[in-house]
Amino acid sequence: MRSVDAEMAPQGLGRPITVEQGSFPETVWSEQVAWIDKIPRVVAMAGLLLTVLLIWWAVHHFEIVSRIILPSPAEVGSDIILVGRNILTGNYMLAALWMTTKEVLWGFGFAIAIGFSLGVLVGETSFGERAVLPYLVAIDTMPKVAFAPLFLAWLGFGIASKVALAAFIATFPIVVGTAAGLHAADENARMLFRTLGASRWQTLVRMKIPTGLPQIFTGLKIGAVGVMAGAITAEFLGGGKGFGELIRVAASQLQTPRVFSLILYLSVLGFLLFWSVVLIERKLVFWHRASVTGVDDRR
Amino acid sequence: MMQNAKPLAEQTVGHHLARPVYQLRNVSKSYAFGKIRALDPVDLDLREGSFSSVIGPSGCGKSTLLKIMAGVTPPSGGSVILDGKPVLGARREIGMMYQQATLFPWMTVLDNVLLPISIRDGKAAAKARHNDAQALLELVGLKGFEKVYPRQLSGGMAQRTSICRMLITEPQVLLLDEPFSALDELARDFMNIELQRICLSQNATAFLITHSIPEAVLLSDDVYIMSPRPGTFLEVVRIELPRPRTLEMMTTATFGEYVRYIRSRLDEGGVTA
Numbered sequence A: 001m002r003s004v005d006a007e008m009a010p011q012g013l014g015r016p017i018t019v020e021q022g023s024f025p026e027t028v029w030s031e032q033v034a035w036i037d038k039i040p041r042v043v044a045m046a047g048l049l050l051t052v053l054l055i056w057w058a059v060h061h062f063e064i065v066s067r068i069i070l071p072s073p074a075e076v077g078s079d080i081i082l083v084g085r086n087i088l089t090g091n092y093m094l095a096a097l098w099m100t101t102k103e104v105l106w107g108f109g110f111a112i113a114i115g116f117s118l119g120v121l122v123g124e125t126s127f128g129e130r131a132v133l134p135y136l137v138a139i140d141t142m143p144k145v146a147f148a149p150l151f152l153a154w155l156g157f158g159i160a161s162k163v164a165l166a167a168f169i170a171t172f173p174i175v176v177g178t179a180a181g182l183h184a185a186d187e188n189a190r191m192l193f194r195t196l197g198a199s200r201w202q203t204l205v206r207m208k209i210p211t212g213l214p215q216i217f218t219g220l221k222i223g224a225v226g227v228m229a230g231a232i233t234a235e236f237l238g239g240g241k242g243f244g245e246l247i248r249v250a251a252s253q254l255q256t257p258r259v260f261s262l263i264l265y266l267s268v269l270g271f272l273l274f275w276s277v278v279l280i281e282r283k284l285v286f287w288h289r290a291s292v293t294g295v296d297d298r299r
Numbered sequence B: 001m002m003q004n005a006k007p008l009a010e011q012t013v014g015h016h017l018a019r020p021v022y023q024l025r026n027v028s029k030s031y032a033f034g035k036i037r038a039l040d041p042v043d044l045d046l047r048e049g050s051f052s053s054v055i056g057p058s059g060c061g062k063s064t065l066l067k068i069m070a071g072v073t074p075p076s077g078g079s080v081i082l083d084g085k086p087v088l089g090a091r092r093e094i095g096m097m098y099q100q101a102t103l104f105p106w107m108t109v110l111d112n113v114l115l116p117i118s119i120r121d122g123k124a125a126a127k128a129r130h131n132d133a134q135a136l137l138e139l140v141g142l143k144g145f146e147k148v149y150p151r152q153l154s155g156g157m158a159q160r161t162s163i164c165r166m167l168i169t170e171p172q173v174l175l176l177d178e179p180f181s182a183l184d185e186l187a188r189d190f191m192n193i194e195l196q197r198i199c200l201s202q203n204a205t206a207f208l209i210t211h212s213i214p215e216a217v218l219l220s221d222d223v224y225i226m227s228p229r230p231g232t233f234l235e236v237v238r239i240e241l242p243r244p245r246t247l248e249m250m251t252t253a254t255f256g257e258y259v260r261y262i263r264s265r266l267d268e269g270g271v272t273a
């Protein structure tokens, strides 16, 4: 038996690589992708739209539902042009759109200010988390549009009640996003700031808020959707001079093509608001690219 | 041969005569109102310019000990003295590093390095130290990466950046919690040699937590062996290998003896790999 410690010159150093000679078949292969996933994006989206329009047209053409309820795509199309002209020539519809825009922007502004402040209170202080958060969660579980009559009673039928409901709905996701964001920093980052003797303010502003920006923006994007819903709901219930009122009047007169085209222009407003938030996020949170739809491209 | 070894050994012995920088007496810690004993009473003197390591099983309280030394966590009992003054919070003499580089993605490499200055002394002071930060980055081989954002760095580069961030404040004491254990072995060896060079050139006192016995032997003057939770020091092994240490030393018989001895002591302490 040989001791392991015995000095032994190592064998097998620096050998060239030798393999068996012979002919081998090429084994380059490709992964299977279903044909439906190979369709280019533009074609896929256009195709889907055309299909929906076709079904719509068929339902209208064969009168599967009453023509009063469902106008034809062509009727809606010509009304879209009509409404577009009205808006572009600065007619009363532009005034209505501007009114709704003002409600939405004011509502969003208040929601950001209040939501961010409450979010910091909840996310940063133990008092906020233990005393304030339970109430916020309780209110958040209520259907918030139910508060609309209350805002109308308190603030009247002018712009204030619309701004209030819009802000009210959008505040909660911003609170939650901000509070969650402030909790996102990991233990190491906190410890680093503590070892540097950073003040609470420094830790908040220079570490916790930047770390939490992705969550904060998630809250803002949900808020941007909510603020539109709030403003339109308040207009439906409280009248006024906004786009929601135009929709309500058109629907009550069974002008369904008009309802459809007004909704389309309203959604442009919502789209612009949402995308402004996304663009600011991309600029500000450049290190973290969130997908706009919230769905990543893995399957 | 023997005559040659003697003065080299004395080089390291020298540290044991130097002034104590850190002094811990009876330092202990329990969590959950005394229900979890994380650290049993520990005594420790760290002398100026010395390099000490702690090795012990997971959860034995190594990180807890380091946090107490750094003034980040209060001890449940005992006294921690740094430079003759009790540690009651964060101290400027200390530089710290952990397993994660913890760089902030919204700051460039240069701004990450300057963060400690900017937190402690303000942005103007940080700006004034631009050149120092640049020199440090050059020292660790990151010249040209000043304006790069951390997501473009490899794990090793990120850790090197975090070394610079630790060094920018010119700390007297380096507290290192498994700083390179997330790196692959090649990068880790390289970083260890770098670390030694930095410590020797700045006469810094270093205290390293590690899971690797060879790493502890390679870098340390003293290796403290810790018992399982609640941890305390079982013994200290004095490594009398000459400085500067080289990677080649790791293949020598003496080195192997140190490693074997420490492993056997850890096994006796109830630690099994």
Ligand SMILES: Nc1ncnc2c1ncn2[C@@H]1O[C@H](COP(=O)(O)OP(=O)(O)O)[C@@H](O)[C@H]1O
Residues within 6 Å of the ligand: B031, B032, B036, B037, B038, B057, B058, B059, B060, B061, B062, B063, B064, B065, B229
């Ligand atoms: N904040 C804490 N609260 C409660 N227990 C903790 C806390 N931090 C650490 N511990 C416990 O203390 C023990 C020592 O932890 P730690 O110092 O991290 O060990 P190590 O670094 O040696 O792996 C562990 O059992 C851990 O669960």
Ligand SMILES: [Mg+2]
Residues within 6 Å of the ligand: B062, B063, B064, B177
């Ligand atoms: Mg640890």
